[in-house]
Amino acid sequence: MxxxxxxxxxxxxxxxxxxxxxxxxxxxxxxxxxxxxxxxxxxxxxxxxxxxxxxxxxxxxxxxxxxxxxRKNELKRPPMANLDILLITVSAELPVPDFYLVDRMTAYANILNIAPYILLTKTDIDDSSVAAILDNYRPAGFPIYQLGFSNEAELLRLKKDIRGEIVAFAGQSGVGKSTYLNLLFEDSLMETGELSNKAGRGKQTTRHIELFPTGISYVADTPGFQTINLAEIDITGAQFADGYPEIKKLSEYCRFNNCTHLQEPGCAVLAAGSEQINPERLKRYQFLRREIDSFYDNMY
Ligand SMILES: Nc1nc2c(ncn2[C@@H]2O[C@H](COP(=O)(O)OP(=O)(O)O)[C@@H](O)[C@H]2O)c(=O)[nH]1
Ligand SMILES: [Mg+2]
Ligand SMILES: [Zn+2]
The missing domain is CATH 2.40.50.140 (Nucleic acid-binding proteins)
Known part of the structure; x- marks a missing residue:
């Protein structure tokens, strides 16, 4: 901010x-x-x-x-401005990560000029899927935090990185959003008790959104990001591709300017190695890209 x-x-x-x-x-x-x-x-x-x-x-x-x-950005749902960071929360245990959801959220954030941070929780219970999540999202350059009860160092690193910023949590139910909201901001909680009563609550009863000054940053009290919807921001297939930092970088070297990275000859994204773009993430990109493109095809 x-x-x-x-x-x-x-x-x-x-x-x-x-x-x-x-x-x-x-x-x-x-x-x-x-x-x-x-x-x-x-x-x-x-x-x-x-x-x-x-x-x-x-x-x-x-x-x-x-x-x-x-404004650096303006969101429709939830209605707010200037969101700096989306804390995309993913569990290393249960619920099983929904990679499509994470991909859509990272793309949505990038398109709106919001920095996506990946919060990987429950690494203390099960770390067997940690490698897969790192493989998927490290090439994109997103900050990733490996959180778990008793991993104080990562929590402190996250705390430092969100200082002074406007942040919001996103992710499936049960991944640990409320838990880490409380762990991150417990110092300010103890002063006011307000966050635990309000921002930490499970369901939202009112429509208006509120930013809570947490002592170090502002956190948006909203469940609105759980069901992130790309259609809502009216993006084209090309804009969607730009929501992938690793694709955006590689696409400079594609033969065609308007390459969709689905099947074109001379496509630098299709030719890239797994350290440049994760093959599974690329497959999901192609699925979502076809979905967006067919939406526009059906419209005209
Ligand atoms: N062991 C462990 N349990 C966690 C962790 N994060 C969340 N939990 C537990 O997971 C459950 C769901 O967490 P909650 O914060 O309510 O998820 P939310 O639905 O995303 O807000 C709770 O029982 C938490 O105690 C973690 O890092 N380690
Ligand atoms: Mg919750
Ligand atoms: Zn290409």
Missing amino acids: KKLNTNQAVIVKGIAGRYSLHRYEPYFEGIAVPRGIFRKNKITPLPGDLVEYSASGDPDIPFIIEKILP
């Missing part, structure tokens, strides 16, 4: 046109309403927005949002 000036803050929540602002350094909290011009221009401030504010003189709502800083 961008470093904030003393007239800037993060929107952590918005209910009925009232926005909660927060900043770590120097510490600031306040309630604000946007200037009328926002509504006139049909601009809705979102959780995650970095804004400039001023004093309103009204003790009930002491601040006014003057300006929304340019």
Whole structure:
């Protein structure tokens, strides 16, 4: 996340046109309403927005949002802005990893300019699938954390890497999202008790989303990423391919500019070795790519 000036803050929540602002350094909290011009221009401030504010003189709502800083991304579902990191959580034990889901989530994140981090949990129970997960995702260059109860070092490394960022958890039910949310942010939990009651809860009852200042970063309280849907962001097959860092890099060397990496002659992706792109991940890419392409074929 961008470093904030003393007239800037993060929107952590918005209910009925009232926005909660927060900043770590120097510490600031306040309630604000946007200037009328926002509504006139049909601009809705979102959780995650970095804004400039001023004093309103009204003790009930002491601040006014003057300006929304340019967004690095804007998500439809959940509605939020400026997500920095998607913590894609995968279990080394049960539930059995859904590699298609992980691939779709990493592509989705990359396309939206969100950094995908792979959190591999339960390595203390079973490490037999660790190698497969590393083989699949290391060539892409994603940060991977091998987490498990009693692996304090990896947890600390993750904690350090998400400092100051806006993050959200994603992944199948039962992989350990709530567990690691609590382990990562237990220090701030003890201060407020708020995270364990709210962000850690299993089901969401309200539609609005909230970012929790955890003491080190902001975590989005949302189950919205469990069912990530590429169709939702209207991507083309070519954009989808660019969501794979290892394919994007290799595609420079494909004979054809518009290579789909499905069957073309002179395709550098098809010719690549397993240390450049994992063969299983490539097969899944091709399946998903055909699915996206046939969607567009059927449309026109
Ligand atoms: N041994 C072990 N158990 C874990 C680990 N992570 C999660 N669990 C357990 O897996 C179960 C599901 O975790 P939970 O956080 O509720 O998953 P969620 O559905 O993704 O939020 C719980 O019983 C956790 O205690 C881990 O790294 N090691
Ligand atoms: Mg949970
Ligand atoms: Zn190609």
